[in-house]
Amino acid sequence: MKNTRNTTAKSAILELIKNSEVALSHAEIQKLNQDLCDRVTIYRILDRLVAEDVIHKIATPDGTIKYAACHHHHDNHQHTHNHVHFSCEKCHSVTCLDSVEPSFNVPENYLVKEVNFTLSGLCPECI
Amino acid sequence: MKNTRNTTAKSAILELIKNSEVALSHAEIQKLNQDLCDRVTIYRILDRLVAEDVIHKIATPDGTIKYAACHHHHDNHQHTHNHVHFSCEKCHSVTCLDSVEPSFNVPENYLVKEVNFTLSGLCPECI
């Protein structure tokens, strides 16, 4: 893997994501980060953080891409992205639901590598 | 609800989607429909078909929006969009997996209205 560096912009963006209760989109990060760095740089930093497995990418039901900090399972060092997410149709917040464990029967002839389970409706704030 | 009409463009697009094994994106429909109607019209027709509950919208893991014909459950007239989809990371096809039934424990304090369950990996064609 290519050498990666810690820059002020990268650290700032990672902090933003880590400190956020909900997943953030590029546009939201840009607003929160007002003039810290260029729009293009944000794209590149997000790509790098995803590649480094520090954050993960979530596609919301309307196609917006959001980013959230990964919760690594320190006990077994087995890290999967098979999170369950909740997308609020009113405030558009996206939250990781670590407590919900989905189960399903594996389809035949398909090789399943990742599971993306998104529930939508109203979050506790909007009920 | 507003009165809706059947136009040639609308019928053609619906046929395309119905006859397709995989879910189609706006760009794919535009290519298949070469010059049948304007790009903007395709957006509007897709919105209408979704509103009329004839097709449904799927967000792929990379944020691309695709459309597929709805499989109504004629036996009980209870129509839900809680489909399971499979997104191939190689050929980018999106397929509805009607046979897979996911189960999960409902999170507290959240009002779940829709379930979106997308598996990704390799489809039978790409394995």
Place this chain on the structure above:
DNA sequence: TTCTTAAACGCAACAATGTTGCGATTTATT
């Protein structure tokens, strides 16, 4: 600490995707 170099950056330009307004056309009803 200074030197070195590749990673990361800003900027400009571009491509793709989605939206809006409006006058012209068309569908379905009277």
Place this chain on the structure above:
DNA sequence: AATAAATCGCAACATTGTTGCGTTTAAGAA
């Protein structure tokens, strides 16, 4: 056939994401 509202095409615009390139900067080596 006449009518009215839905739909369309076109132009213009907004947003989102990508690429190339010269400059800056982080981090290891001297």
